[in-house]
Amino acid sequence: MKLHTYLNYGGNCRAAFQFYEQHLGGKILALMTQGEQPGPAQVPAERRNDVMYARLALGGAEIMGSDAPPATFQPMRSAYLSLSLDSNAEAERIFALLAEDGQVFMPMAETFFAHRFAMLRDRFGTSWMILRERAPNA
Numbered sequence: 466m467k468l469h470t471y472l473n474y475g476g477n478c479r480a481a482f483q484f485y486e487q488h489l490g491g492k493i494l495a496l497m498t499q500g501e502q503p504g505p506a507q508v509p510a511e512r513r514n515d516v517m518y519a520r521l522a523l524g525g526a527e528i529m530g531s532d533a534p535p536a537t538f539q540p541m542r543s544a545y546l547s548l549s550l551d552s553n554a555e556a557e558r559i560f561a562l563l564a565e566d567g568q569v570f571m572p573m574a575e576t577f578f579a580h581r582f583a584m585l586r587d588r589f590g591t592s593w594m595i596l597r598e599r600a601p602n603a
Contacts, residue, residue: 472541473532473533474532474533474589476538478589485523489548494521494522495518497516499513516531541592544592545592545594546593548596550597552597556573560581560585563585567585567586578599582595
């Protein structure tokens with residue numbers, strides 16, 4: 466059994482996955498648009514370039530995603546993708562990338578449980594926790 470995270474986007478799934486591939490070291494494993502499915506004439510013209518299915522390998526996990534119909538799309542709420550980083554510098558770098566044109570819920574800071582911790586929603590609508598953990602009992 467495997468557990469995967471599936472993300473819905475509001476028309477920018479391709480851009481999000483390409484950004485994560487380029488800046489976070491992910492790899493796009495699959496990407497298919499609505500227009501590439503059998504019977505594309507049945508897909509409204511304005512949705513043919515929307516992503517129907519995408520899969521990205523990132524940090525030892527796989528994330529799947531697609532573009533939701535505009536009438537039903539809502540930004541991610543009450544769930545976060547959590548990235549654990551190996552250094553303060555890498556945590557700061559990733560935070561800066563994801564925070565650009567996004568919404569910061571908790572700025573990058575040192576906490577009692579982490580050398581660095583932050584919470585944000587990136588420009589694509591994905592919510593993230595950035596974490597550089599402290600060693601237990603440290």
